[in-house]
Amino acid sequence: MKKHIRASALILSLLLTLSLVLTGCGGKKTTIQIAVPNDTTNEARALLLLEANGIIKLKEGAGITATKNDIADNPYNVEIVEAEAAQLPNVLKDVDYAVINSNFAINAGLNPVKDSLLIEGGASAYANILAVKEGREKEPVVLALVAALQSQAVADFIAQQYGGSVVSTVATPGDGYDASLDYAALNGAAITVAASPTPHAEILAVAKDILAAKGITLTVQEFNDYVVPNTVVEDGTLDANYFQHVPYLDDFNAEQGTHIVSVAGIHVEPMGLYGGKQSDLGALGK
Numbered sequence: 364m365k366k367h368i369r370a371s372a373l374i375l376s377l378l379l380t381l382s383l384v385l386t387g388c389g390g391k392k393t394t395i396q397i398a399v400p401n402d403t404t405n406e407a408r409a410l411l412l413l414e415a416n417g418i419i420k421l422k423e424g425a426g427i428t429a430t431k432n433d434i435a436d437n438p439y440n441v442e443i444v445e446a447e448a449a450q451l452p453n454v455l456k457d458v459d460y461a462v463i464n465s466n467f468a469i470n471a472g473l474n475p476v477k478d479s480l481l482i483e484g485g486a487s488a489y490a491n492i493l494a495v496k497e498g499r500e501k502e503p504v505v506l507a508l509v510a511a512l513q514s515q516a517v518a519d520f521i522a523q524q525y526g527g528s529v530v531s532t533v534a535t536p537g538d539g540y541d542a543s544l545d546y547a548a549l550n551g552a553a554i555t556v557a558a559s560p561t562p563h564a565e566i567l568a569v570a571k572d573i574l575a576a577k578g579i580t581l582t583v584q585e586f587n588d589y590v591v592p593n594t595v596v597e598d599g600t601l602d603a604n605y606f607q608h609v610p611y612l613d614d615f616n617a618e619q620g621t622h623i624v625s626v627a628g629i630h631v632e633p634m635g636l637y638g639g640k641q642s643d644l645g646a647l648g649k
Contacts, residue, residue: 395441395646397636398461400448402589403428404610408489408634409462410434410443416481416636418647427610439647449587455639459646465528465632466606470561475528479635480644489608490532490628491563493556496596497622504552505603506541507579509627511570512605514539520569521562521630529562532628539573550578557592557604560585566629567605590615597621605629 397418399409407429413419420436421429431443446454451463452471465475475482483489493512495505511517515536521529540546554574558564564583571581584601586592592604593615607615609625616623643649 393440393646395439395460395641396444396458397441398444398446398451398454398458398639399431400451400462400464401445402448402611403430403614404608405448405464405634406430406445408483408610412462412481412483412634412636413441416649428614441647448589455637458639459641460636460639462634462636464634466559466561466563468635468637469525469528470559473637474526475633475635476526478637480638481636483633483635487532487628487631488610489634490631491606491608492612492625493603493605493627493629494593494596494607494612494623494625495603496599497624499602500624500626503544503549504554504579505626507544507546507549507552507574507577508554508556508570508581508603510537510541510544511539511573512566512629513537513627514570514573516573517566517569517629521566524565525562529630529632531630539570540577546577546579552578553580553582554603555582555584555601557584557586557595557601557606559592559606560587562630562632563605593619593621593623596623 399406404427407427410421410429414421418439419434419441422433422435425433444458448464449467451461452467455461468475493509499505513533513536516539518531518533518536521531556567558567564585567581567583574581589607592606595601596604612623612625615621
């Protein structure tokens with residue numbers, strides 16, 4: 364009888380130990396899916412946002428080129444799902460959370476200030492820029508566009524239209540015109556710009572009116588991806604683009620062998636974490 368009791372106790376002990384082992388190994392731990400942009404710099408930016416909020420920890424030295432392979436500590440059992448940046452609003456319903464660029468969030472009807480669960484600070488390192496092919500930086504029509512985009516009228520539009528979802532990075536906005544330019548000679552000039560629909564094309568509409576007052580025609584062609592706007596500037600199809608930040612441009616040039624340069628920073632779009640299957644941060648211990 365005593366042997367039977369001891370055997371039963373031993374079996375129960377083994378079962379309890381096995382249960383604890385499985386729990387400790389994640390056997391009963393739910394995976395939390397977070398979708399992030401799949402381009403190098405924006406994926407890193409998303410991961411840095413998660414790290415800043417204690418959701419993951421990256422390997423020491425991981426920076427703007429970090430990927431999910433650089434995650435060193437993952438206490439909430441997060442699965443990083445990489446997706447094209449423009450598709451993240453569509454992916455959101457199928458994952459727990461997604462880190463979305465503000466331009467795509469706004470275009471999908473999300474308000475980064477009100478709807479995001481976490482949001483970046485307005486880091487000027489990610490200021491969205493006007494860019495042209497190397498060698499065209501000083502062309503008068505390009506400088507005229509820079510002055511228009513760095514105007515008080517554009518800064519006011521950004522503040523009023525986006526309420527903090529988009530933030531001007533121009534320290535001292537001007538009147539929209541460059542005093543060094545001969546605008547009479549530019550009467551009849553034209554410039555074409557590739558841009559994301561929101562907010563870039565909307566901001567360019569303000570600049571368009573400023574340039575039109577001097578007889579300069581601005582034409583905007585909208586794109587929903589992060590590749591073609593650079594290739595059409597590189598091959599000369601369009602004169603400039605306005606959609607990206609410098610870290611992305613530097614990485615693109617290095618990978619594609621393109622020769623595109625920044626001529627001016629205009630605004631920053633804080634990247635945010637949005638709820639999909641989860642409506643709050645409870646699954647992440649927040």
